[in-house]
Every structure is written in C-alpha cells, then in structure tokens.
Amino acid sequence: MKEKAQVSERFREFKAELTSRPSIVLGMGLRGFLRLLSLKNPWTIALVALIWLWTLGFYVLLSTGDYPCENLFGDDSSEDFKRCQPLVYYNDLGLGGVRLFLVTLAAISSSGLIANDMTDKSIHLYLSRPISRLDYLIARFIPVVYINQWGEAGLEFDWIKNHKWLLLDILILGSFYSASYSIIGLTFSTAINRESWAAGAFFLFVYGSAIIVEIFYLMIGDDRVLLLSIIHLLDIIGFFIFDTQPFFTAAFGFEGIDIADIEVFGVFILIIGSCGIFVNWMISQMEANK
Amino acid sequence: MDDFTVDIPEGKIGILGPNGAGKSTFVKIALGLIRTTSGSVTVLGVDLDRNTIDIRRKIGYMPEHDCIPNSMTGVEFLIEMGLVTGMSLQSATQRTHEILGHLMMGEEKYRKIEEYSGGMRQKIKLAQGLIHGPDVIFLDEPTSGLDPKARQEMLETINGLTEVSGTNVLLSTHILQDVETVCDHVIIINNGKLQMQENVKKLMQRQTDVIQVRIGGSTEDFVKQLKKSGITATSGGRGLHVPYVNDKTFEQIVDSAVKSNCQLYEMERATTTMDNIYLEVVD
Numbered sequence A: 001m002k003e004k005a006q007v008s009e010r011f012r013e014f015k016a017e018l019t020s021r022p023s024i025v026l027g028m029g030l031r032g033f034l035r036l037l038s039l040k041n042p043w044t045i046a047l048v049a050l051i052w053l054w055t056l057g058f059y060v061l062l063s064t065g066d067y068p069c070e071n072l073f074g075d076d077s078s079e080d081f082k083r084c085q086p087l088v089y090y091n092d093l094g095l096g097g098v099r100l101f102l103v104t105l106a107a108i109s110s111s112g113l114i115a116n117d118m119t120d121k122s123i124h125l126y127l128s129r130p131i132s133r134l135d136y137l138i139a140r141f142i143p144v145v146y147i148n149q150w151g152e153a154g155l156e157f158d159w160i161k162n163h164k165w166l167l168l169d170i171l172i173l174g175s176f177y178s179a180s181y182s183i184i185g186l187t188f189s190t191a192i193n194r195e196s197w198a199a200g201a202f203f204l205f206v207y208g209s210a211i212i213v214e215i216f217y218l219m220i221g222d223d224r225v226l227l228l229s230i231i232h233l234l235d236i237i238g239f240f241i242f243d244t245q246p247f248f249t250a251a252f253g254f255e256g257i258d259i260a261d262i263e264v265f266g267v268f269i270l271i272i273g274s275c276g277i278f279v280n281w282m283i284s285q286m287e288a289n290k
Numbered sequence B: 001m002d003d004f005t006v007d008i009p010e011g012k013i014g015i016l017g018p019n020g021a022g023k024s025t026f027v028k029i030a031l032g033l034i035r036t037t038s039g040s041v042t043v044l045g046v047d048l049d050r051n052t053i054d055i056r057r058k059i060g061y062m063p064e065h066d067c068i069p070n071s072m073t074g075v076e077f078l079i080e081m082g083l084v085t086g087m088s089l090q091s092a093t094q095r096t097h098e099i100l101g102h103l104m105m106g107e108e109k110y111r112k113i114e115e116y117s118g119g120m121r122q123k124i125k126l127a128q129g130l131i132h133g134p135d136v137i138f139l140d141e142p143t144s145g146l147d148p149k150a151r152q153e154m155l156e157t158i159n160g161l162t163e164v165s166g167t168n169v170l171l172s173t174h175i176l177q178d179v180e181t182v183c184d185h186v187i188i189i190n191n192g193k194l195q196m197q198e199n200v201k202k203l204m205q206r207q208t209d210v211i212q213v214r215i216g217g218s219t220e221d222f223v224k225q226l227k228k229s230g231i232t233a234t235s236g237g238r239g240l241h242v243p244y245v246n247d248k249t250f251e252q253i254v255d256s257a258v259k260s261n262c263q264l265y266e267m268e269r270a271t272t273t274m275d276n277i278y279l280e281v282v283d
Helices: A002-013 A021-036 A043-064 A069-073 A076-088 A096-120 A121-127 A135-163 A164-191 A195-220 A223-228 A230-240 A261-288 B023-031 B053-058 B074-085 B089-102 B118-130 B148-165 B175-182 B200-205 B219-227 B250-260 B274-282
Strands: A247-250 A254-255 B013-017 B058-061 B137-139 B167-173 B184-192 B192-200 B209-216 B235-236 B237-242 B262-270
Touching: A021 A135, A021 B074, A043 A096, A043 A135, A096 A121, A096 A164, A096 A195, A096 A261, A121 A135, A121 A261, A121 B074, A135 A164, A135 A261, A164 A195, A164 A230, A164 A261, A195 A223, A195 A230, A223 A230, A223 A261, A230 A247, A230 A261, B013 B023, B013 B175, B023 B058, B023 B137, B023 B184, B053 B058, B053 B184, B058 B118, B074 B089, B074 B118, B089 B118, B089 B148, B118 B137, B118 B148, B148 B167, B148 B175, B167 B175, B175 B200, B184 B200, B184 B274, B192 B200, B192 B274, B209 B250, B219 B237, B219 B250, B237 B250, B250 B262
Parallel strands: B013 B167, B013 B184, B058 B137, B137 B167
Antiparallel strands: A247 A254, B184 B192, B209 B237, B209 B262, B235 B237
C-alpha cells in the first residue's frame, strides 16, 4: 500500500519540463524522416537506392567521354558544357529517369504525411499541442525535404569529386527541387485524404501537365506556355541557378527558352504561394470543424 | 456564441447543452483553435489573444471524435504525444507507463490501437491529454458512442485519473449523468448563450418532490385558488408543478380545480430531477 501511495504521489506531483517550439518542430521532423527511412516504407528506401545506382551508372558512362551535352552545345562551348552537365543529370536528354525517380520519391514520401493525419484525424491532437499551424506544416515538410535531399545526394557524388566549382549550385538546385516538389506533394496530401490517391494525383499532375504543355507548345509556339508545367517551370529556374541558357527537349530536339525573369518567378511564387495558402486554409478548417 | 460571459472556477466543471448548443465551440475557443470575433478569453489567468500557443503547455485536450492513429501501439502513441508536447523521450516514456498503469493496461498497451475496443480507445485518448501533467484538461464528449458499461468505466477512469493527478476538468457533454458523476460545477448553454451556472450539489438540493398537474380551463384562476390555500404552483414541462407537502396537497389541488372551474386532466407525484431542471433551462 505504502509503495502504491508513493507512486500516486509522484504521479500527482508530475509537471513535465517542456522544451521550446523549434525543438518540438525539429523533433517531429526528424522522427518523420526516420519513419520514412524505416523498413515500414520499403518503396522509399528502394527509390533512394535506385537513384544512387542510376547516378553511379551515368558516372561510369560519363567516364567514357560519351556525354550528351556535346550534342547540345558542340565541342567548342566548353563553358556551356560545364554548366549544362549537372542539369542534364536532373532533366532530359535521356536522363529523365533520375527526375522520374525523384518525382516518384517526392510523391511517395509526401503523400502520406498530412493525408494520414487527416484521415485518422490525429491532426486535431497535434494542433492542440503547443505548436502553431505553421509549426505543424514545417514539421511535416522537414521529412519530405530530407528524404528528397538524400535521393539527390547521389547526384552530388560526381560533382563533389570532379566539379567542385559547381558544388554550391548543385546543392542549391537539390534543395530547390526538394522543397518545391515537397510543398506541391504536401498540398496533394492535404487535398486528398487518401495516401495512395494523393501520390497518384501528384504524379499525374506533375507529368500530365508536362505532356499537355509540350503538346500546346508545339501547337502555339509560345515559350510562356511552359510555365504552366511544374517540371518545366522548375527546370527553367534550375537554369537560372546555374546561370546558363534555358532549354528543353521537345519532340524533335532541343529548344531554347526565352521568357522574362519576372514572368518565371511570378508564376513560381503564385503556384507555391497558392499551395501554402491552400494547405493552411484546409488545416484551419479542420481545426474549427470536426 | 453570442453575448457569452462566464467565469469558470477551479475543479471539475461540466458544460452541458443539447447538440449544436456551442459546447465544442466553447472548448475550441478556450484551446485557441478558434479565434473569437469579439470579446476576450482568459485561460488560467493568461489572455488567449496574447498567448494562444504557449498556454497549451498547461492544457490537455481530449477531442470528441475518434482521432488516434491505428498504426501505432498504445505506448508509441502516448510517447509521440508527449514528445509533440515538448517532453523529453525519457520523461514521456516514464509518464506513458505510469498513466497506462493507472489505466490498468497490461500487455495490450504494446498492441496496435486498431485492435483496441471502443472503451480502450477512449482511455488512450484521455491518457494523451494527461501525458504532460496539465493544469486543466478539456474533455469533449468523452463518453460519446460508448455502451453503458464502457461509459461507466470511462467516467470512473476520468474521476480516478484526474483526482490522482490533481487536474482540473472541463467536461463538455449532453449527458446529464456524466456531469452528475464527474463534476462539482455545471454550466448549461444553449444556442450559444449561457443559460445557467450552478454548483452541482446545490442543484441536486433543488431536487424536490412535486405534484405534476395538467388542467383544462383558466390556469390563472387555478393558480390563484391554490395560492389562497397557501400553495405556490410553478409552470413546468407540459403543465404545473405543485410542491408536495403531504397527501393533503392532493385534496387541495382538487378543491382548487373545482373552485376555479378547471378540469383536472392529470395529477401525478413526481421528483424534479436534474433532467427536469436541465429541460426547463434549455426549453
């Protein structure tokens, strides 16, 4: 009895030492990242491994000297050649597979995070904790960015070794792609409460819009049409990061892109801003309602 | 909510009202999940407009609906909730096992939540609200959807856990017995307005023996006639409530009905329960 009474007294006196909000958010993010990397998510791990293997394969291919940028700029454009090189890893020229995997990775990793919280309604419990709505969104954003960065880290292997002068650009581009696809992925995760549907819709949106836009581009011939496709929009900004001439691969070869900076960044801010506002609004509705 | 001013004392407080009365809205406002369009809210002496987030360190919340992830075990879920509140892993783990011990959960705490019964899920939901040792816990319809046995168990658990942890309780419910069992103070709201605020013990003392009377004819004349006999009748429910003193009261009612030319349709001795008081207030 005495022992029981002592336990109850300790229970009664309990007052938890609580850490700061940034620590809570970072902790939530890290735990989310570790869950994505756990064996419960074999597809995530498999995709990261696939991206690394794919990159390694191209690293071996490049060492033979058979490099696609030569076809693009010719042998005498050595500076353009160097700047083009990292971009083709991410983008087209037959290397679309890497981006395909990255988009798939973003779709898989982001789709469940908010969707699952909304489906089982545990989002109400998270939002009743000492964190704001924005804190919650950041905490859910961190794991997706981390996992995508891990995937893209494979791409950085070659540049750390052979092209140090472009390392900063590579890192910025990796973060940019990770963050952008993660925000869009989380938007789908919020809008569609079912994980698999959200992943599928995100994937279709990214690639579907790219295909439609390319068809329209061939019909209309206006470069600005490309801004309506997330893939092309992010790629164009990617070229800005590397300070090189934007291009994309249409059906019959390479096409240069000529669009004003303000139009590109305006559309980008509009899309990402809309995603942020939409997610925030959806969660505020969940807060207020059952 | 409209023109709603209330000062809630410490202890176990019940917020009572019919569905759609504004109980859950009240709880969400107090939690800072919904902002008021006018007026001010102070929780534990802190102005919510100035400190919506940090005040939640001192508050626990148990939502009405099912909101626990099925894929986790009871232990994993409670530890996660502790960590999200800002507790250290060690502290959250220790507290989790203490609370689950009080809930008498043995091996089942390591089972996935999807395997839990409705009563166990409610208990886990209650436990997550108490994990960080809050000063006050908001319970939104904690017995909703439970069978009578599970409901009784849940109420006992609420009483036991909050007493042993010394936590104040704000219980929102539309079930009167829940308030009678758990609370020492009750607030009745309807249509977003405060209808009544009373100590539960005092309210129970108001439970008196009455004779429920239903008459045809002039109620006014009947009440006047009763008053001449020294009896004050009050309107209640479908008819009138006449205080029961002894069996002679029945004769006085009949006499008054005859003298005031009223037809006596119904005369039945009844006890004014909390149900009656609640219905009167809400009606």
